[in-house]
Amino acid sequence: MAHSLSAKKRVRQNAKRRVINRARKSAVKTQTKGFVAALSSGDKKAVKEQFKLVVKKLDKVAAKGTIHKKKASRLNSRMAKKINKLKG
Numbered sequence: 001m002a003h004s005l006s007a008k009k010r011v012r013q014n015a016k017r018r019v020i021n022r023a024r025k026s027a028v029k030t031q032t033k034g035f036v037a038a039l040s041s042g043d044k045k046a047v048k049e050q051f052k053l054v055v056k057k058l059d060k061v062a063a064k065g066t067i068h069k070k071k072a073s074r075l076n077s078r079m080a081k082k083i084n085k086l087k088g
Contacts, residue, residue, distance in 0.1 A: 024066045031057045032075075039082060047086065051079055 002008045031054045038046040055076050062072035 021066045024061045024064065028054075028057050028061055028067070035079060039086065042086070044086065047083060051083060054079060 002011050031050070035047070035050040035054045038050040058067075058072040058075055061067050062069045
C-alpha cells in the first residue's frame with residue numbers, strides 16, 4: 001500500500017491511465033476485426049475503407065504512447081500485404 005502522498009497520487013494516475021489505455025487498445029482490436037471481416041468478404045472497396053480506419057486508429061494510439069510506434073508500423077505493413085495479396 002502506498003504511504004506517501006506522491007505514491008498515492010501515482011496509484012490514482014496509474015488507475016486512470018490503465019482505463020484509458022485499455023479503451024484505446026480495445027478500439028484498435030475492434031477496428032482490426034472490421035478489417036478482417038471486410039477482407040474475408042472480398043469486397044475491395046470495404047477493405048480499403050476499413051484499412052484507412054485501422055491505420056488512422058493505430059497511428060493515433062501509437063502517437064499517444066499506448067502501443068509502440070514500431071508495432072503500429074508492423075501491423076500496418078501486415079495489413080497492406082493482405083490487401084495486395086487480395087488484389088493480385
